[in-house]
Amino acid sequence: MSARDWIEKDFYRELGVSSDASADEIKKSYRKLARELHPDANPGDAKAEARFKAVSEAYGVLSDPAKRKQYDEARRLFAGGGGFPGGFGGGGGFDVNDLFGRAAQGTGGGGLGDLLGGLFNRRGGGAGSATRPRRGEDVETDVRIDFTEAVKGATVPLRLSSPAACSTCGGSGAKPGTMPHVCATCSGSGLVTRSQGAFAFSEPCRDCRGTGRIIDDPCPECGGDGVSTRTRTLTVRIPSGVDDGQRIRLAGQGEPGRNGGPSGDLFVRVHVNPHSIFGRKGNDLTLTAPMTFSELALGTTLTVPTLDGKVTLKVPAGTASGRVLRARDKGITKRDGTSGDLLITLEVAVPNNLSSEARKALEAYADVTKDHDPRGDLNALLEGR
Numbered sequence: 001m002s003a004r005d006w007i008e009k010d011f012y013r014e015l016g017v018s019s020d021a022s023a024d025e026i027k028k029s030y031r032k033l034a035r036e037l038h039p040d041a042n043p044g045d046a047k048a049e050a051r052f053k054a055v056s057e058a059y060g061v062l063s064d065p066a067k068r069k070q071y072d073e074a075r076r077l078f079a080g081g082g083g084f085p086g087g088f089g090g091g092g093g094f095d096v097n098d099l100f101g102r103a104a105q106g107t108g109g110g111g112l113g114d115l116l117g118g119l120f121n122r123r124g125g126g127a128g129s130a131t132r133p134r135r136g137e138d139v140e141t142d143v144r145i146d147f148t149e150a151v152k153g154a155t156v157p158l159r160l161s162s163p164a165a166c167s168t169c170g171g172s173g174a175k176p177g178t179m180p181h182v183c184a185t186c187s188g189s190g191l192v193t194r195s196q197g198a199f200a201f202s203e204p205c206r207d208c209r210g211t212g213r214i215i216d217d218p219c220p221e222c223g224g225d226g227v228s229t230r231t232r233t234l235t236v237r238i239p240s241g242v243d244d245g246q247r248i249r250l251a252g253q254g255e256p257g258r259n260g261g262p263s264g265d266l267f268v269r270v271h272v273n274p275h276s277i278f279g280r281k282g283n284d285l286t287l288t289a290p291m292t293f294s295e296l297a298l299g300t301t302l303t304v305p306t307l308d309g310k311v312t313l314k315v316p317a318g319t320a321s322g323r324v325l326r327a328r329d330k331g332i333t334k335r336d337g338t339s340g341d342l343l344i345t346l347e348v349a350v351p352n353n354l355s356s357e358a359r360k361a362l363e364a365y366a367d368v369t370k371d372h373d374p375r376g377d378l379n380a381l382l383e384g385r
């Protein structure tokens, strides 16, 4: 990343947000774009991959309040460019560095050198901010598992693609076996002083694009920018009882830190495929059991499947359709050893067609029960109108 790149790049436009966007808006927009442009979702699409890199880079700066402030400041300072001199008439020898020095004091830095050091990740610059340890970015990804896997727990392989320091050149951008050399134009500072009339300007060195280094033989893998897309496979243990939409945090499995900083975290969002028979309410499993009218009216014993066997329950005579029976501890076992229940909803199943014998039997039943009106309350309300 060179100074000029940084100033000329519009990270806000890259993320599709305005320059006064809140941290939340930036995060939301980044997540949406990262999902759309992720190499896994666009295999072989170089354009999407380039955009993915650009968006990641923009988010890397704008998501860090200190860096965002530096970026905003640098853009403001450099945006004027040739416009500066007009503003300061008069005496010779005015060095714009004084102005930058003052402007940078607010950030706690010691002037432009520090400001740029922090901004441009200049190597070998010696200033503290360039080598300050930085925590790696958090990474979020999705995984889809089956219902039974969610209940029992599962081990799933996870493929992750993310921009990372190029493994071929170790991030230096130089072909392995070669070394970048110090830029002769700026003596490695990444800045040159230019005189314009009475004024002296410091600006990013054009020869090294502000990096202070010249790469003679660029790395064939990353083309010299030191960043490449890394694919790694992780084995993730999904704990038993995980619910659809739940996020699992894997500490230290995110992006590696810089300059010895700790790695970020990996967040895995779990999507659970529905089961053909079982449903779920928290740690309880649910199940609907179709029943005949006579089973509910006369009572019966009912055997239903559980996730790992079966359970037999007594259905008392005169049980209403829609009643829920509870089989204790046949639900989802949590990590602390406690279990939910299996909730069985009894639902009367009406036959589509009847044999003539069955019809006769039912008509006989209807005849002997004609004095019982199950809609007594409804009819009383009808008659009151």
Ligand SMILES: [Zn+2]
Pocket: 166, 167, 168, 169, 170, 171, 172, 173, 174, 219, 220, 221, 222, 223, 224, 226, 227
């Ligand atoms: Zn490389």
Ligand SMILES: [Zn+2]
Pocket: 183, 184, 185, 186, 187, 188, 190, 191, 205, 206, 207, 208, 209, 210, 211, 212, 213
């Ligand atoms: Zn240079």
